[in-house]
Each structure stands twice: as structure tokens, then as C-alpha cells.
Amino acid sequence: MTETPTPSFLFDLDGTLVDSVYQHVLAWHEALETCGIGLPVWRIHRRIGMSGGLFTNALLRETGYEVSPEEREKLYRLHAEGYARRAAQIRPLPGAKDLLDHLTATDVPWAIATSGRSVSARPTLAVLGIDIDKAPVVTRDQVRYAKPDPDLFLAAAKKINMPIGQALVVGDSVWDLLAARRAGALGIGLLSGGYGRDELERAGAFRVYEDPGDLLRHLYEVGVRRE
Amino acid sequence: MTETPTPSFLFDLDGTLVDSVYQHVLAWHEALETCGIGLPVWRIHRRIGMSGGLFTNALLRETGYEVSPEEREKLYRLHAEGYARRAAQIRPLPGAKDLLDHLTATDVPWAIATSGRSVSARPTLAVLGIDIDKAPVVTRDQVRYAKPDPDLFLAAAKKINMPIGQALVVGDSVWDLLAARRAGALGIGLLSGGYGRDELERAGAFRVYEDPGDLLRHLYEVGVRRE
Numbered sequence: 001m002t003e004t005p006t007p008s009f010l011f012d013l014d015g016t017l018v019d020s021v022y023q024h025v026l027a028w029h030e031a032l033e034t035c036g037i038g039l040p041v042w043r044i045h046r047r048i049g050m051s052g053g054l055f056t057n058a059l060l061r062e063t064g065y066e067v068s069p070e071e072r073e074k075l076y077r078l079h080a081e082g083y084a085r086r087a088a089q090i091r092p093l094p095g096a097k098d099l100l101d102h103l104t105a106t107d108v109p110w111a112i113a114t115s116g117r118s119v120s121a122r123p124t125l126a127v128l129g130i131d132i133d134k135a136p137v138v139t140r141d142q143v144r145y146a147k148p149d150p151d152l153f154l155a156a157a158k159k160i161n162m163p164i165g166q167a168l169v170v171g172d173s174v175w176d177l178l179a180a181r182r183a184g185a186l187g188i189g190l191l192s193g194g195y196g197r198d199e200l201e202r203a204g205a206f207r208v209y210e211d212p213g214d215l216l217r218h219l220y221e222v223g224v225r226r227e
Numbered sequence: 228m229t230e231t232p233t234p235s236f237l238f239d240l241d242g243t244l245v246d247s248v249y250q251h252v253l254a255w256h257e258a259l260e261t262c263g264i265g266l267p268v269w270r271i272h273r274r275i276g277m278s279g280g281l282f283t284n285a286l287l288r289e290t291g292y293e294v295s296p297e298e299r300e301k302l303y304r305l306h307a308e309g310y311a312r313r314a315a316q317i318r319p320l321p322g323a324k325d326l327l328d329h330l331t332a333t334d335v336p337w338a339i340a341t342s343g344r345s346v347s348a349r350p351t352l353a354v355l356g357i358d359i360d361k362a363p364v365v366t367r368d369q370v371r372y373a374k375p376d377p378d379l380f381l382a383a384a385k386k387i388n389m390p391i392g393q394a395l396v397v398g399d400s401v402w403d404l405l406a407a408r409r410a411g412a413l414g415i416g417l418l419s420g421g422y423g424r425d426e427l428e429r430a431g432a433f434r435v436y437e438d439p440g441d442l443l444r445h446l447y448e449v450g451v452r453r454e
Contacts, residue, residue: 015269022253022268029249030316040320040438041249042421089257093267194269196423211267 006108007223008162010153010185013114015049015172015193017096017212018124022194023089024048027082028055031075037065045194049115049173050147083120090127093192095213097128102216108224111136113156115146115175136160147175150183157185168222170215174203188215188222233335234450235389237380237412240341242276242399242420244323244439245351249421250316251275254309255282258302264292272421276342276400277374310347317354320419322440324355329443335451338363340383342373342402363387374402377410384412395449397442401430415442415449 015021025045032039039059047055056075060067067075103110112130114121118139122132130137136159143151157164169180172193180187181204189200192211200208207222209215215222242248252272259266266286274282283302287294294302330337339357341348345366349359357364363386370378384391396407399420407414408431416427419438427435434449436442442449 019267019269022249022256022272026249026253026316033316038318040246040318040419042246042419045249045421089253089260091265091267192267192269194272194421196426198425199423 004223005166006225007166007168008109008111008157008160009103010156010167010169011110011112012049012169012171012173012176013112013121013124014116015093016170016176016190017093017100017112018090018127019093019192020083020090020124020127021045021048021172023086024079024083027079027086030082031078032059034078035067035071035075037063037067039063049171049175049193054146054148080117080120084123087123090124092128093190093211093213095211095216099212099216100128100130102219103224106224109160109162111138111156111160113138113152115140115152117141147173148178148182150179153179153183153185157183170212172200174199177203177205180204186222190215231450232393233452234393234395235336235338235384235387236330237383237394237396238337238339239276239396239398239400239403240339240348240351241343242320243397243403243417244320244327244339245317245354246320246419247310247317247351247354248272248275248399250313251306251310254306254313257309258305259286261305262294262298262302264290264294266290276398276402276420281373281375307344307347311350314350317351319355320417320438320440322438322443326439326443327355327357329446330451333451336387336389338365338383338387340365340379342367342379344368374400375405375409377406380406380410380412384410397439399427401426404430404432407431413449417442 011017025048028044029041047058118141121139125132138152138155140146143155145151153169154164157167164183164185167185168188169185170188172190177187186206187204189205189208190211197208238244252275255271256268274285345368348366352359365379365382367373370382372378380396381391384394391410391412394412395415396412397415399417404414413433414431416432416435417438424435
């Protein structure tokens with residue numbers, strides 16, 4: 001009889017485990033306005049979760065703005081400052097801690113892979129009670145390309161010594177799901193980042209749940225048996 | 228030959244003409260937190276645009292919280308204060324002013340119908356250069372029930388003496404589109420409030436555009452001829 005492999009989980013962070021997407025969105029909006037770049041908030045929301053470089057490139061290209069390398073660094077700095085100012089509002093998403101605790105207790109390997117740099121991932125992880133230096137976390141600084149490239153999830157699977165082909169990628173944005181498919185993993189979408197269900201399904205989610213708690217209640221649907 | 232009637236337009240305000248949805252969402256999040264009610268931000272986003280009463284009822288029912296009439300008044304007050312603090316960030320959506328100017332210049336009647344109370348609608352309209360006391364605007368204070376009930380759009384059509392059956396309701400939320408159908412009007416969805424396209428189509432939008440500017444460029448699709 002063939003042994004059915006137990007999957008591992010590779011989680012996105014913002015909007016997937018932590019309720020921080022809208023604060024990121026408004027921090028970007030503020031940073032762009034400060035640099036004289038007016039963009040509607042929903043367009044920023046729809047780009048969130050991409051690599052910061054792709055994110056700014058995509059938004060600027062769509063709108064015809066051009067920025068110098070210095071302005072780009074200023075944008076990153078202003079966004080990080082604006083996000084830090086909003087950090088006190090950030091909460092774990094419902095069920096996030098329970099889900100990670102349950103996976104740990106049942107020996108299902110997991111890791112976190114975020115398009116954010118360690119400077120903004122550190123306080124966000126702290127909201128979950130996770131120490132970035134101890135937990136299996138891969139940040140944007142550690143890979144060449146961020147989402148929708150597959151590098152972050154490939155590095156996260158390697159970090160926990162699990163084959164990417166049996167990994168389940170969990171994310172709230174289409175960029176997570178595109179990266180999952182390019183990595184050869186199955187993607188699970190969560191609505192908790194504010195995207196619509198069909199956007200996630202059309203990006204290749206093989207299942208969509210509301211938030212981490214909803215995924216925890218339906219783990220049996222994605223291959224985690226409770227003996 | 229039958230005369231084809233020129234349609235009139237009934238606009239929602241937040242997320243449809245003005246880029247204010249995400250600020251409203253975070254102002255509600257803050258107000259609820261202050262009252263000890265923790266709700267994920269995306270759930271608040273998905274309820275925005277409803278009547279404030281239905282909005283709080285729906286959110287509280289879903290989460291099992293109960294609030295007294297006094298606490299409800301406190302919530303409204305805290306939300307209004309939090310929104311006022313964010314008012315400096317509010318911008319018109321792309322094309323909003325041009326669209327209204329074009330309709331005015333071509334004698335297409337229009338009005339604005341918002342689930343917001345006049346106290347928060349006044350500064351939001353000012354962003355568009357619209358004086359609430361002079362323009363055809365109906366606010367939540369002037370009707371018994373707000374969206375998704377049809378009262379606001381019925382009152383707006385009456386205000387400009389146009390038959391509701393030939394009116395086009397333009398909104399960014401499913402509540403606008405449900406209210407449009409109950410009123411007997413056609414609904415046009417805009418993505419600029421951050422809902423997904425399929426959410427708007429499934430709520431009955433007969434056409435979906437990105438923002439007011441995109442609608443302006445496609446007015447001929449919805450019955451406004453440029454002679």
C-alpha cells in the first residue's frame with residue numbers, strides 16, 4: 001500500500017495570518033501621496049502581496065509616473081514608517097495561532113514566506129507571538145525575487161526540508177497563488193485579505209476559506225487527518 | 228417611432244465618486260476596538276455601504292457581540308470622529324468630477340444617494356466640490372431605511388423628477404446593486420471600492436467598470452449618446 005504523504009504548509013503572512021493588509025494599503029497610499037503620486041486605494045490593495053519592487057513598478061507603469069532610485073528608496077522608507085505608525089492596530093487573524101499550534105502539535109511541518117522585508121515582518125510576527133529568529137520564516141531579503149515568483153515558497157520548503165510538490169501554500173492574494181503554481185505546490189486562498197473568492201479561484205486556488213480559523217476547521221479537506 | 232428615453236444617474240458616494248472606503252473601514256475598525264469588539268478588517272469592508280444600523284447589527288450578530296443603544300450611539304460617534312481624523316486623506320476617484328460635469332453639460336439628470344449621514348457626507352462631498360445644500364443629494368437622515376433597501380434611490384429619483392425605471396444606479400458595493408434591483412433600476416458596478424468584479428455581477432450589476440472615469444469613457448454602452 002502506498003503511504004499517503006502528509007502535506008506541509010507554507011504560509012503567507014500579511015492578510016493570511018495577521019490582519020494587516022488594510023494598514024499596509026493606507027501606508028502605501030500615504031507614502032505615494034507624499035511623493036506626489038496620487039493613486040486610488042483599491043488599485044494599491046490589488047497589488048499588495050507582490051514584491052515591493054514589482055509593486056511600485058506595476059503601479060507606476062500603469063499610471064505613467066516615473067521615479068528615480070532615490071525616490072524609490074524614499075517610498076520604501078515612508079511606507080515602513082507609515083506602517084510602523086499603524087502597528088498598534090494590527091491583530092492576529094481569527095484562528096491563526098490555533099492553526100499553527102495545531103499543526104505543531106500534530107507534527108505537520110510549516111513555515112512562513114513573506115514578500116515583506118524583515119524590518120516590517122518582525123513586528124508583524126510578534127503579533128502572533130512568533131520570534132523571527134527562531135521560527136521557520138523566509139523574508140524578502142533572503143531571496144532574489146519575491147512573489148509572484150516562486151523563490152520565497154521554494155526557500156521556505158527547503159528550510160523545513162519538505163518537498164515543494166507536497167506543500168500547501170496558503171495565501172490571501174493572487175500573487176501567492178500564482179507563485180504557488182509556479183513552485184509546483186497547491187494553493188489555498190483565504191478571503192481575509194479582502195480579495196474576492198473568484199479572484200483567488202481564477203488565480204488557481206484549489207480551495208478557498210474565510211480565514212485561518214476556517215481552514216483549521218476544514219483541515220481534513222486538504223489532507224490533514226485527525227487520527 | 229418610439230422615443231428612447233435618456234437615462235438618469237443615481238450615484239452612491241463613498242467608493243463610487245470619492246476614494247473614502249478604506250478610511251471608513253479603518254475608522255469602523257478603530258471604533259469597534261475601542262468598544263472592545265474585535266473584528267477582522269475584511270469583514271467590515273464587506274459590510275460597508277449598508278445602512279449603519281444594519282451594518283452594526285449584521286457584524287455584531289455574526290460575531291455574537293451584543294451592544295446597548297448607548298453603546299451603539301458611542302460606536303457611531305467614534306466612527307464619525309475617526310473618519311474626520313482621516314478626512315485629509317480623502318480624494319475624488321479618477322474621473323468623478325469629469326463624469327458629473329459631462330452629465331450636467333449634456334443635460335443628463337443625476338443625483339447622489341448615500342447611506343452616510345449628512346455629518347459625514349458633507350465633508351466627503353466637499354472633496355468633489357459639491358455643496359450638499361445645493362446639489363441633489365439624499366442622505367441616510369432623509370429616509371426610513373438605507374441600503375440594501377431601495378428608499379435612498381427612490382428618494383433620489385423623486386428629487387430630480389425622473390422615473391426610477393429608467394434610472395441607472397452606480398455603486399461600488401453589493402448593497403447598492405441589491406437596492407437598485409429592489410427599486411426597479413439597472414445597477415452599474417464600480418471596482419473602485421475594492422469589491423471583486425464577480426461579487427458585483429452576482430449582486431445584479433448589468434455592467435461593471437473600474438471607476439467613474441472608466442464609466443465616462445463607456446457612457447455610450449449604457450444609453451448615453453454623444454450627438
